[in-house]
Amino acid sequence: MKKIIYLFMLGILMACSNKPQPINYGNDNCDFCEMTIVSKAFAAQAVSQKGKQYKYDAIECMVNHQLQQDYNMAVYLVANFEQPGVMIDVKTAGFVINDSIKSPMGGNLAAFKKESDVVNKGGEGIFSWEELQSNFLNNEPVITSY
Numbered sequence: 001m002k003k004i005i006y007l008f009m010l011g012i013l014m015a016c017s018n019k020p021q022p023i024n025y026g027n028d029n030c031d032f033c034e035m036t037i038v039s040k041a042f043a044a045q046a047v048s049q050k051g052k053q054y055k056y057d058a059i060e061c062m063v064n065h066q067l068q069q070d071y072n073m074a075v076y077l078v079a080n081f082e083q084p085g086v087m088i089d090v091k092t093a094g095f096v097i098n099d100s101i102k103s104p105m106g107g108n109l110a111a112f113k114k115e116s117d118v119v120n121k122g123g124e125g126i127f128s129w130e131e132l133q134s135n136f137l138n139n140e141p142v143i144t145s146y
Contacts, residue, residue, distance in 0.1 A: 018049060018051050020047050020087070021053050023045060023055050025038060025039075025043070029055075030057040030058070032064060032065040033058075033061050033105065035057045036057070037056070039057065040085035042079055042081075042104055042110065043056065043057060043079045044056040044077065045076075046062060046066070046076050047073065047075040048073055048074060049072050054071075057104045057105070058103045058107060059103070060105050060136070063133060063136045066133070067136055067137055076129070078090055078093055078111040080112065081096075081112055082112060091129065093129065094111070094112050094116070094127065095109060095127040095128070095129070095131075095132045096110055096111075096125060096127075097125075097127075098110075098125070109132075
C-alpha cells in the first residue's frame, strides 16, 4: 500500500513540473493548428506555470496561440534554426522573418541564438521576443532581408 501511495505522490509531483518535455517529432501535434510537428528547425514549445505542456510546429503558431489565449507561461522555447532540434529560450533568441526561410505555416520565421553570425550581421531585421509579439499583435509586416 505504501508503494502505491508513493507512486501516486511521485506522479502528482511530476505532473505539476514546468520542465519542458521533449517533442516527439512525427507524432506530437501542434496545440494551435493541430498539424503534426515534423521540422526540428521551426518547432516551439511552452510550459504553463501549472506544468501544462504546449507544443507547436512553428514559432508563429506559438506566438498566435499566446496572443489569442493570453496564457501565463513559465517557459517559452524555440528551435535554434542553425541547430535543428536544439531548443533555446526566447530571451536568448533573435527572430528573423525572411522570404528565404520556409517555415511550416508560411510565416517565414526562424529563431537564432543571439550569439549567431546571422544575428550579428548588423542586427537589422532581428527581432526580440517582445518585438515579435508586438508585431504579430499589431499585424505589422516585419519581412526583412539579410
